[in-house]
Amino acid sequence: MATIFQLRGFSHQRHALAGAVYYRLTAFAQERMASQDTAISIKSKVxxxxxxxxxxxxxxxxxxxxxxxxxxxxxxxxxxxxxxxxxxxxxxxxxxxxxxxxxxxx
Known part of the structure; x- marks a missing residue:
């Protein structure tokens, strides 16, 4: 939130907030996908x-x-x-x- 507040005057607050939310969601999704086994990895293991x-x-x-x-x-x-x-x-x-x-x- 501090980073978003620092962008005040350079961009709209809602745009900065939307970008931050998007950034965190993509990071979270990538972490989750990396931790899950895919069908190909399961077939190669078994x-x-x-x-x-x-x-x-x-x-x-x-x-x-x-x-x-x-x-x-x-x-x-x-x-x-x-x-x-x-x-x-x-x-x-x-x-x-x-x-x-x-x-x-x-």
Missing amino acids: PEVGRARWYAKRDMAIDLGRKLLAIKAELPHGHFMPWVRDKSGLSYIKAQRYMRLAREAG
């Missing part, structure tokens, strides 16, 4: 975290693909694509991708 998440997503996709294959087997020929479009909430290409993963997984 690489299994990224791989585990990928395998979990892959396993979920395979399970969904197996369910889609079972539904496709129950439906008459030509009814699966409209079923996917209307009832599954997936695009047909994504459904094909999941089914391919399930077939490859065995």
Whole structure:
């Protein structure tokens, strides 16, 4: 506040105060950001975290693909694509991708 008061007559007090607040907030934010781990630093420290998440997503996709294959087997020929479009909430290409993963997984 003393520095802001010394600027009296050279600049508006509110401008000096706004500059001081901005300066302190940026300094505080930089200190906080430096103390926090980023996603990249966590992955470099524990690489299994990224791989585990990928395998979990892959396993979920395979399970969904197996369910889609079972539904496709129950439906008459030509009814699966409209079923996917209307009832599954997936695009047909994504459904094909999941089914391919399930077939490859065995």
